[in-house]
Every structure is written in structure tokens, then in C-alpha cells.
Amino acid sequence: MTILRPIFYLALLAFIIAAPFIAPDFRTQLATLWIFIILSMTWDMTGGQMGYNSLGNILFYGAGMYIAAVVGISIAYNVGEYTNAAGGGIYKFTDTQYFLGMALGLIAAGVLCAGIAWVLGYLLFGLRGPYFAIGTLGAAIAAGELVSNWEWVGGGQGIALPVFPGDDYENAKLFFYYLFAVTGVVLFIFLRWFYTTRFAAAINAIRDDEEKAEAMGLHTLRYKLITWSIAAFFVGIAGGISGYQLIHFEPLETAFQTINLGIFMVVCVLLGGKGTLWGPIIGAILFHVVKEVTWNYLLGWQWVALGALIVITVVYFQDGLMGWLARVKPEWFGERVTEKPALAGEPAE
Amino acid sequence: MTKIIEVNGVSKSYGGVKANTDISIEVEKGGITGLIGPNGSGKTTLFNSIVGYHPIDSGSIKFEGQEISKKPVQDIARLGLLRTFQQTRIYGDMNCVENMLISMPHRKMTIREAFTTNTRADHDRAEHLLDFVGLYEKRFLRSGSLSFGQQKLLEFAMALMNEPTVLLLDEPTAGINPTLINGLIDRLKRANSEFGITLFIIEHNMRVIMNMADRIYCLAHGELLAAGSPTEIQGDQRVVDAYLGAH
Ligand SMILES: Nc1ncnc2c1ncn2[C@@H]1O[C@H](COP(=O)(O)OP(=O)(O)OP(=O)(O)O)[C@@H](O)[C@H]1O
Ligand SMILES: [Mg+2]
Numbered sequence: 105m106t107i108l109r110p111i112f113y114l115a116l117l118a119f120i121i122a123a124p125f126i127a128p129d130f131r132t133q134l135a136t137l138w139i140f141i142i143l144s145m146t147w148d149m150t151g152g153q154m155g156y157n158s159l160g161n162i163l164f165y166g167a168g169m170y171i172a173a174v175v176g177i178s179i180a181y182n183v184g185e186y187t188n189a190a191g192g193g194i195y196k197f198t199d200t201q202y203f204l205g206m207a208l209g210l211i212a213a214g215v216l217c218a219g220i221a222w223v224l225g226y227l228l229f230g231l232r233g234p235y236f237a238i239g240t241l242g243a244a245i246a247a248g249e250l251v252s253n254w255e256w257v258g259g260g261q262g263i264a265l266p267v268f269p270g271d272d273y274e275n276a277k278l279f280f281y282y283l284f285a286v287t288g289v290v291l292f293i294f295l296r297w298f299y300t301t302r303f304a305a306a307i308n309a310i311r312d313d314e315e316k317a318e319a320m321g322l323h324t325l326r327y328k329l330i331t332w333s334i335a336a337f338f339v340g341i342a343g344g345i346s347g348y349q350l351i352h353f354e355p356l357e358t359a360f361q362t363i364n365l366g367i368f369m370v371v372c373v374l375l376g377g378k379g380t381l382w383g384p385i386i387g388a389i390l391f392h393v394v395k396e397v398t399w400n401y402l403l404g405w406q407w408v409a410l411g412a413l414i415v416i417t418v419v420y421f422q423d424g425l426m427g428w429l430a431r432v433k434p435e436w437f438g439e440r441v442t443e444k445p446a447l448a449g450e451p452a453e
Numbered sequence: 454m455t456k457i458i459e460v461n462g463v464s465k466s467y468g469g470v471k472a473n474t475d476i477s478i479e480v481e482k483g484g485i486t487g488l489i490g491p492n493g494s495g496k497t498t499l500f501n502s503i504v505g506y507h508p509i510d511s512g513s514i515k516f517e518g519q520e521i522s523k524k525p526v527q528d529i530a531r532l533g534l535l536r537t538f539q540q541t542r543i544y545g546d547m548n549c550v551e552n553m554l555i556s557m558p559h560r561k562m563t564i565r566e567a568f569t570t571n572t573r574a575d576h577d578r579a580e581h582l583l584d585f586v587g588l589y590e591k592r593f594l595r596s597g598s599l600s601f602g603q604q605k606l607l608e609f610a611m612a613l614m615n616e617p618t619v620l621l622l623d624e625p626t627a628g629i630n631p632t633l634i635n636g637l638i639d640r641l642k643r644a645n646s647e648f649g650i651t652l653f654i655i656e657h658n659m660r661v662i663m664n665m666a667d668r669i670y671c672l673a674h675g676e677l678l679a680a681g682s683p684t685e686i687q688g689d690q691r692v693v694d695a696y697l698g699a700h
Contacts, residue, residue: 302557303567309555312544319504319542320615321530322559330564 120289122299124281128430131277134444135349137392138284142342143369143385144376144384146335152378153304153309154331156229162366163247164336165343166359167220168213170251172344173263173353175212176205187258197266210344217340218333225329232314241362248360262354287345291338292385298334299381307331311379313340367414368395374417377426386425457482457619457651458503458534463522465495465502465511472498474675475512480619485645485652487666489659489686491695495675496655497539500621505529516619528580531560533618537625539655541604545597549588549607552596553579556611586610586640587633601628606637613644619651620644626658636696638664663687671695 124131143161150156177186178202189195197205228239232403252260268276298304306327309317317324347353360366368391376387391413398409429436458480465473472495480486482657490496502509505526508636516521516534544552554571585591586606591599596607605628612620625641626634638661645652662669663683670680673695679686686692 300570301568302554302562305551305555305571306559306567308547309544312546313542315554316542316544318527319506319530319536319538320556320559320611320696321527321535324527326564327567342582381520 109334120285131281134394135281135284137345137389138288139342140372140388140392141385142288142291142338143365144372144388145295146338146368148373148378148384149335150332151373153311154307154328157237158240159237159366160244160368161339161369162360162362163244164217164221164339165365166247166342168217168255168343169347169353169359171216172209172213173265173347174257176209179205179208184256187256187263199269202266203268206348210341213340213344214337218337220337221333222329225332229325229328244362244366245358248356252355260355261354280345283345285340287338296381303327364445370415371417374422375424377424380426383424383426455482457517460503460514461513463502463514464510465498466510471675473502476677478670480651480653482651483649484667485654485665487662487669488655489662489669490672494672496672497623500536500655501536503621504534530655535612535615535617536621537608537612537623538622540610543596543607547596548594549583549592549596550579552611553583553614556614558616576578582610582613602630605629613648617650619653622654623651624655624657626661628655634661641665
């Protein structure tokens with residue numbers, strides 16, 4: 105096992121690097137798959153590991169998109185004038201302006217989204233269970249409406265960003281694929297470590313019995329704010345990259361898309377298995393494949409098929425694939441049977 | 454001897470039910486104090502008031518001289534004043550060792566330390582305390598699968614892991630196999646003498662509390678009925694009547 109693990113990870117990394125060349129026709133779909141993976145992994149940080157089911161994480165995706173775009177534009181032009189003229193075509197960006205703007209934009213998106221999560225968390229973490237879910241959903245819907253009425257950032261029209269430098273659009277596809285992949289891999293490495301810390305054990309305690317955790321003196325609110333902020337940091341960056349990849353985006357259908365991506369990330373996690381490292385990733389891959397297949401072969405019925413998948417997952421398959429595996433093959437998950445069998449009796453003196 | 458907890462004139466009612474009326478008690482630092490009383494006499498209510506589980510209607514509660522009656526649960530727990538629950542609360546999906554590790558005193562931990570992995574010493578301490586309460590063999594079992602009595606012992610061990618100054622125990626022997634009660638009394642006394650933890654214990658089992666406590670308070674109908682040494686309490690006619698009347 106111990107020798108196999110690094111080999112497995114190296115092979116996986118090689119596959120991630122090679123994927124857009126193995127399937128050159130699917131570069132955009134592969135990039136989208138990374139969005140699903142990043143959003144699912146971050147959703148699980150609060151939903152699976154901490155017991156706070158957010159339906160509003162899409163807020164950070166949308167906010168990240170807008171923040172990255174605004175910062176990216178502002179290093180070269182006046183944002184209000186730019187959005188007023190609706191666009192990329194008229195305003196030219198040099199390569200340096202484009203990439204520097206994007207880099208600063210992505211950093212700002214991550215940092216500011218973490219800050220938004222912190223402030224929002226103060227307001228919403230007093231809510232429990234379904235109330236938290238509805239509260240976060242409300243925040244995301246409100247954010248979308250707010251932005252679509254804000255002319256300075258383009259109002260309902262959204263923003264048109266400059267196109268990727270150069271004439272060969274395949275280069276842009278590769279660039280965005282790798283940018284997402286790096287974000288996703290960094291997130292994975294981070295979470296693999298994060299879930300071994302005392303901090304992660306504490307958020308698990310919050311999930312399992314928050315009142316007990318409080319009675320034991322855990323800094324529950326602080327831990328919840330930090331966890332959500334870290335999640336929002338990565339979601340914000342993913343949203344920022346998406347904006348540049350899409351070139352043009354608008355507030356309600358693309359940025360703050362509560363009913364599409366906002367719900368899909370939850371379904372991915374449920375499908376793969378809540379509260380596990382790999383579940384959200386596997387769920388995202390499964391969901392994305394099913395979604396692409398239904399879109400291609402069941403045109404007109406794709407929403408029905410996807411809706412059915414969601415209902416079946418939620419009703420019959422709540423533990424997801426990883427939860428099911430853990431039941432069938434507990435030894436794969438490091439469950440140990442102790443020396444003495446578990447007798448029903450009391451402990452020995 | 455100093456008073457570590459001072460409850461002064463505390464009242465608490467739920468709607469029309471007066472669960473506590475004008476209660477004044479003191480817990481001595483380093484000792485074992487008992488709280489007895491018939492069912493529904495307001496013992497758990499008083500514990501809940503002390504640890505900040507609910508706001509009190511009137512009165513004052515001091516811990517180490519500091520007023521705590523307006524503080525929330527977590528702040529009070531972080532002062533080193535901990536409680537166990539009458540119904541026991543553990544993290545049922547985790548095994549015993551995980552339950553112990555989560556119970557480490559986060560109040561003594563910086564954020565940077567929280568972002569590290571548990572050390573060998575933490576694991577050793579967890580296993581040592583599980584051994585102390587007699588759950589060593591069951592340490593890797595899902596704690597939810599343990600019997601009620603074993604869960605009580607686990608909750609006690611978790612509280613010790615948290616290194617409290619004062620521990621409020623709500624009926625620690627309830628549900629424990631009678632043949633094991635003497636062993637538990639011994640462990641409670643050791644927690645007090647060896648770890649230096651002040652204990653304040655609600656107990657229904659008269660034999661147990663008479664055996665352990667230096668001082669005992671008795672509640673009835675939400676009011677303080679009597680206070681004194683075990684012998685004084687045992688000889689108090691009002692206490693005998695309250696218990697006989699209730700049973
Ligand atoms: N949350 C609550 N809401 C309403 N009434 C309550 C609540 N908790 C307790 N009571 C009432 O307050 C009174 C005191 O209850 P409490 O639980 O403090 O008694 P107790 O001495 O701990 O009893 P026991 O020995 O059964 O544990 C009882 O009449 C009880 O019904
Ligand atoms: Mg009680």
C-alpha cells in the first residue's frame with residue numbers, strides 16, 4: 105500500500121497533464137469538469153465535514169467572477185466606461201495587461217470571497233439545518249439581483265472581458281484547462297492535509313453534535329467562519345477563472361446561477377459521498393459525464409433525466425458511492441477490529 | 454479553602470414551572486460537593502444555569518470570583534468549568550479515541566496549533582485516560598455502539614481530557630452496572646485527588662454520594678432544603694421526608 109500510493113498519485117498527475125491531449129475535442133468539457141470538482145470539494149468542507157449544507161456557495165463563484173473581471177479591467181481602463189461601452193472589442197489589452205490583470209484579479213477574487221464568507225458567516229451561522237440552507241440560498245439570489253441592477257459592473261448585460269491573446273483558440277482552451285487543474289490539485293493537496301488536522305476534527309465535532317462541542321469549549325463560530333472562508337477562497341478563484349474563460353458573462357444565468365451549478369455541486373457531493381476526500385471528486389466526474397451524455401443524447405429531456413438523477417440520489421442513495429463502499433468494504437477505510445471482540449458487557453475493572 | 458463557584462439567590466422558571474427558587478450554594482476549590490434531591494427538584498436546571506446553558510431569571514453566579522451568569526456556554530467552558538450531560542453526549546459516529554482527541558482543551562490551543570496533527574503524546578494521553586475509565590479494549594469501537602454506562606464513562610474520560618478546573622457531573626453512576634460502581638467511585642476520587650479537579654456531582658445513589666462528598670446540598674421542589682456534611686444530611690429529617698415523600 106505504502107509504495108503503491110505515490111505511484112498512484114504520480115500516475116494520476118500524469119493523466120491530468122495529458123488529458124487535454126488524449127481527448128483534444130473535449131478540452132472545454134474537461135475544464136468544466138474541474139469547476140465541478142473544485143466546487144464539490146469546497147462544498148463538502150462545510151456540507152460534509154461540518155454539517156452545514158449551504159445552497160449559496162454559488163455566491164462566491166459569481167462574486168469571484170465579477171471581482172476578477174473588475175480588477176483585471178481596472179488595471180488598464182476605467183471600469184464604468186468600459187462596461188458602459190459593453191466591451192472587449194473596443195478596448196485593447198496588451199498581453200501584459202491581460203495576464204497581469206487576470207493574476208491580480210484571481211488573487212483579489214480569492215481573498216475578497218473569503219472576506220465575504222466571513223461577514224456572511226457572522227449573519228448566517230446562527231441558523232441550523234434547513235434554515236442555514238435557505239438562508240444561504242437567499243443570500244446568493246439576492247447577490248445576483250443586486251449585481252444585475254448595478255450599472256457600474258454592466259447591470260443585467262454583464263461584462264465582456266478581453267479575449268485570450270493570440271489567434272489560436274486552442275491555446276486558450278489549454279491555458280484555462282491547466283489553470284483550473286492547478287487550482288484543483290492545490291485544493292486537493294490542501295484538503296488531504298487539512299482533514300488530518302485537529303482543526304478538521306473540531307469541525308467534524310460541530311457536525312456530529314454542535315451543542316456538545318460548545319459545552320467542551322470549542323471555538324465553534326471561529327472554526328465555522330474559517331472553514332467557510334477557505335472554501336470561499338477557492339470558489340472565488342474558480343469563478344474568476346471561469347469569467348476569463350467564458351469572455352462574456354452575465355449575472356443571473358452565468359455568474360450567480362443558483363439553480364444550475366449552485367445545485368449541481370450539492371448533487372455531485374451526495375452522489376460521490378459526503379464527508380470524504382474522494383467522494384466529491386468521484387461524484388463530480390460521474391455527474392458531469394451523466395450530464396454531458398444526457399445533453400447530447402436526450403435533448404429536450406435532459407432536465408427531466410437530471411432531475412430524476414437528483415431525486416434518486418437524494419431519496420435512495422444519500423451516503424453516495426463512498427458511503428456505500430464504506431459499508432461493503434469497511435477494511436478499505438482503515439476500520440480496525442480490536443483485539444477483543446465487542447462484547448455487550450461492561451468494561452472490565 | 455476558597456470558594457470556586459458561588460451561586461447567590463438564583464431563580465429560574467420555565468413558563469409557570471419554578472424549577473429553581475432563590476438558590477444559594479458554594480463549591481469549595483479542590484473538594485467534592487454533592488447535589489441531591491428527588492426527581493424534578495431542579496438539580497439539572499441549576500447545573501444548566503451555572504454553565505450558561507440558559508439565562509437565569511435573577512441572582513448571581515461567580516466562578517473564581519468572576520461573574521459568569523451572562524456568559525455563553527463556550528466562554529464558560531473555556532474558563533475551565535465543564536459539565537457532563539445527564540443523557541450523555543458523545544460523538545456517536547466516531548470511535549472512542551477520536552472522541553478523546555476532539556476533547557483536547559482547545560482553549561489552550563492557538564489557531565496555528567489547531568492546524569497541526571495530533572502528536573504521539575496526545576494519542577498516548579487519550580489511551581491512558583480510556584484505560585483509566587476501563588474502556589481501553591473498546592477504544593477503536595464506534596462509540597455509539599457502546600452501552601449507556603460505557604458511554605457515561607467515555608464522556609467522563611472526555612471531560613478529563615479537557616483538563617477542566619471544575620467538573621460538574623450529572624448522575625455519573627446512572628446506568629452503570631452496580632458491580633462496577635465502586636470502581637467508578639474510586640476513579641472519581643482519583644480524578645479529584647490526583648488530577649486536582651474540583652468535582653460537583655448530582656447523584657441519586659445515596660450510598661455513592663455519602664461516600665464521596667465533603668459537603669452536600671439537597672434540593673426539593675426547586676428550593677434549597679438543606680446543606681451540610683454527609684452525616685448532617687443523613688440525619689436531617691427534612692431530607693429524609695423529602696426523599697420518602699417523593700419515592
Ligand atoms: N426545558 C424545560 N422546559 C420546561 N420545563 C422544564 C425544562 N427542564 C426542566 N423542566 C422542569 O423543571 C423542573 C426541574 O427539572 P430538572 O431537570 O432540573 O430536575 P432534576 O432535579 O434534574 O430531576 P431528575 O432527577 O429527574 O434529573 C421539573 O419540573 C421539570 O419538568
Ligand atoms: Mg436531572
